[in-house]
Amino acid sequence: MKIQLETLENESTETGTEDSSVSSNAINDMLEHAKSQNELYWQEFQETEENYVPVPPEVGDKMKHYKLNQLFADEASSMEIPQFMIETGRSLFSEHVQQPLSKENLYAGFSLLDKDTVIDFDSVDSEIARIDIDDSDAMPKAWKLQGSTIKM
Numbered sequence: 001m002k003i004q005l006e007t008l009e010n011e012s013t014e015t016g017t018e019d020s021s022v023s024s025n026a027i028n029d030m031l032e033h034a035k036s037q038n039e040l041y042w043q044e045f046q047e048t049e050e051n052y053v054p055v056p057p058e059v060g061d062k063m064k065h066y067k068l069n070q071l072f073a074d075e076a077s078s079m080e081i082p083q084f085m086i087e088t089g090r091s092l093f094s095e096h097v098q099q100p101l102s103k104e105n106l107y108a109g110f111s112l113l114d115k116d117t118v119i120d121f122d123s124v125d126s127e128i129a130r131i132d133i134d135d136s137d138a139m140p141k142a143w144k145l146q147g148s149t150i151k152m
Helices: 002-014 021-050 070-078
Strands: 085-087 098-100 128-133 140-145
């Protein structure tokens, strides 16, 4: 923004200001006002950036907060999380052939209406087990189930 204002000011001084001194004074006044506004906006932006709170206090009080173990702080700060992309064609508004993957992209063209609701468990060849936790002890117990004992 600062560079654009300086460029505009240079162009106004280079172009013919022979029309009248009144119009050139008005342009210079506008440029000075724009520069001062720009400086004020930059100061406000930097102050806002320093005091930035990612979660408003009203919501933050209702959320669970977990502290990061300092042992892993350096590793966590250098970690890069991948952004998954989906192939798209170029559009009128974008030169990009890819866009970030979203929920809408995942279920586009997918419908449960035409899927079968009856599942034949007799054709399943894998082992099925029943796992239960008894009230007396916290250790889970597992039993292998045979085809005749499976009742759904």
